[in-house]
Amino acid sequence: MKPIPLAVTARAAALRLPVSGALYHLPRPLGWSLIVPDGSDRRGIADAAILMLDRLEPDTLYRLRVAGMDEIEFRTRACAGMHVAAGLVPARDPGDLDAARGNASRLVAAIANLPRGGTLVLPPGDWLAMPVALRSDMVLHLSHGAVLRAPSDRRDWPILPARDGQGRMLGSWEGLPAACFAAPLHAIGAERLVIEGPGTLDGGGAQGDWWTWPKDTRDGARRPRGLHLVDCHDVILLGFSIRNAPSWTIHPQGCSDLVAAGLQVDAPPDSPNTDGFNPEMCRNVLIAGIRFSVGDxxxxxxxxxxxPLGEDDHLRExxxxxxxxxxxxxxxxxxxxxxxxxxxxxxxxxxxxxxxxxxxxxxxxxxxxxxxxxxxxxxxxxxxxxxxxxxxxxxxxxxxxDGHAHRVQDRAPAPVDATTPRxxxxxxxxxxxxxxxxxxxxxxxxxxxxxxxxxxxxxxxxxxxxxxxxxxxxxxxxxxxxxxxxxxxxxxxxxxxxxxxxxxxxxxxxxxxxxxx
Missing domain, CATH: 2.160.20.10 (Single-stranded right-handed beta-helix, Pectin lyase-like)
Structure with missing residues (x-):
């Protein structure tokens, strides 16, 4: 018996500890040590079945020893370059749109300038930013003590249209194409994308009026998610906390080959439609070691x-x-x-x-x-x-x-057609x-x-x-x-x-x- 790597990036790793009887928690805590080639080591105690490791070095061979298990080796990924986001302005209050716009502009520019396979580090601090789009072949690393927070005011907030120029569904609401406000962090068509680190994403749902109109449209759009990934492939989400989403917290839409491990997903119990993790029309998704406490x-x-008229061109399994x-x-x-x-x-x-x-x-x-x-x-x-x-x-x-209509609630047999679920x-x-x-x-x-x-x-x-x-x-x-x-x-x-x-x-x-x- 030995730890099983689920995902390894340049600076983080998630491993499953295959202990009999382990659910989210282990039956009993286990000591571990992580050893690098020069012989130095880090030690800790694991109380959960998914062991999260951070502060790793790129392209480095590690040996992991866990009490009662066989030792394993794993190598972190290489990194094409690390850039710390610079020039960010601390938020004075959730409605500080000048800071939010400026910080978003700096983050967007830093992402554009990253080399392929590079890492953008969000440093410790409370950073207010308008929504930011991520791209392929990048890592966003959320440092310990870093909070990326959405503003309470939706003025100038970008909106995802229901479809792009080729008819692909972008914005959505409850399974149908619909314009929606862009998530504070979002990506469209990205590949080999990593979001990692012990920091926090705060969707700002607890500020502003997002939770007062859960089923409505305002300013021509539906509410944003906390993290929205549209048609993305080969995505890793590791170790961060995400809270206070305006609606669904993490929404992979049309994605494939996604691993999410060791996250903490939080929303107040009375926050409407704040689902934790909603994979929709996705393939090959692993959700492991995540703690949820949400309002839906x-x-x-x-x-x-x-x-309502039988439209189905946007559907995928x-x-x-x-x-x-x-x-x-x-x-x-x-x-x-x-x-x-x-x-x-x-x-x-x-x-x-x-x-x-x-x-x-x-x-x-x-x-x-x-x-x-x-x-x-x-x-x-x-x-x-x-x-x-x-x-x-x-x-x-x-x-x-029409959910209470006779045709929906009738217990007698109805004709079977394409609209009959099985x-x-x-x-x-x-x-x-x-x-x-x-x-x-x-x-x-x-x-x-x-x-x-x-x-x-x-x-x-x-x-x-x-x-x-x-x-x-x-x-x-x-x-x-x-x-x-x-x-x-x-x-x-x-x-x-x-x-x-x-x-x-x-x-x-x-x-x-x-x-x-």
Whole structure:
């Protein structure tokens, strides 16, 4: 057994410590030492399964020793040159637009002048800046004590159009092309991009009025993300903190081959739609060792949304998402898939994670009109503490303006066409639930396309929340409040190795009053 490198850059590395029973935290702390060729070493204590190392030297061979594991060697990447951002002006207050504009101009110029493969270092300090675009073949290193903060005033804030000149979706909102304010840090079409270091990105959502209009458009645009990556390839995000995003915190859109490890993602519990990490229409994404505490879903995997008139030219599938050793605290859901899933979401696995106090654990949500398919979803070795509904799969999710319409909520079979969603293949294995409030599992499928191939193995309910009260387990019409339920299924093919966990109680109310279209 030896540490497994997940990502190594010129000055940082993320390694997985493969300890039996490790979730986000290790069962017990382990000492480590990092040795360079001259024999000098650094020592520390690891308490998390993902070990983050920084302050490394480029193109240097290191040996890592972790207590109880075999020694490994790894070499950091070469660096084409390091430049410290110069001339930045400290912020006097969040509304200091002169400082924000000047700092952004200096950062943009420094990025343009970086050699290919070079590193731009943000020095310690509290730096206010208007949104900045990153490019290919660069590293942004956030020093310890460095905070890059967005201003509270959106005057002169750049806007991403819904599409570029070739029709490619740039700006988006809930899975559809839409003009949106550019994220404080963003990149379009970048390759071999690294953002690393122990510093902090602050999206400024706690200042200004961003959180007062969560579903609206102002000045012709939707709210910005905290970090927005559009059609980027070979991206590494390591070690930094990101907080107070105006809307979704990290939004990779149409990206491939992305590694995010050792981050801290924070937003106040009452901040609207501040999801933590939302890979949308992406391929081959690893999310490892991230601590989430946000105002909405911790991780929401998406694949775009079919338009109201059936528009689908912007859609692409999401495939190959791996989530390991993460800690989800608060939040509406731990791992959520949908409801924007029209391009299809396939091959998603969450393993060795902890969820604490989230409304739901694993959640899949869709509805008639979405189309697309969700398949190959696995949750293994996950512990949930104080989660309301541990597993929720809902094909009658009442989103959008017509979400309560009869055609969306009707339990009778509807005609099957391109707008009919499908869910096939859910594995839940070695999951422990403590202080269960509402239901261990609630699976509500469509009569015309029932949920297929649900397998539950070694699910343990260790305790019930004695303070819980009956509430609805998910957002669908005609369902009943639940308290301390086990596994319930309607229009769903459920196979559990413990038949005693399968409830015969209905999900849907016995008397249904339809809401007219």
């Amino acid at each position: 879903d911790c991780i929401a995997v998406k694949a775009g949304k079919r338009g 999401t495939r190959g998402i791996r989530i390991r050793h993460c800690l989800m605290q608060r939040g509406h859901g731990g791992l959520v898939i949908g409801s924007e899933m029209s391009g299809g979401v396939h091959d998603v696995a969450i393993e060795d994670c902890e969820m604490r106090g989230t409304d739901r654990g694993l959640r899949i949500k869709t509805r008639r009109g979405r189309g697309g398919a969700v398949s190959g979803i696995a949750m293994r070795r996950v512990r949930m503490d104080g989660v309301g509904t541990a597993i929720s799969v809902n094909a009658h999710y009442h989103c959008d303006a 869910i096939d293949g859910i594995l839940v294995e070695d999951v422990t639930i403590r202080d269960l409030a509402h239901a261990a599992g609630c699976f509500l499928g469509l009569a015309e396309t029932p949920i297929r191939n649900i397998r539950v193995r070694n699910l343990r309910i260790e305790s019930l929340d004695p303070t819980a009260r009956p509430v609805l387990p998910d957002m669908a019409d005609h369902i009943r409040p639940m308290l301390h339920e086990t596994l319930l299924a309607e229009q769903a093919d459920l196979d559990c190795d413990d038949p005693g966990l399968i409830s015969t109680a209905p999900i849907t109310l016995q008397e249904v009053t339809h809401v007219p279209d």
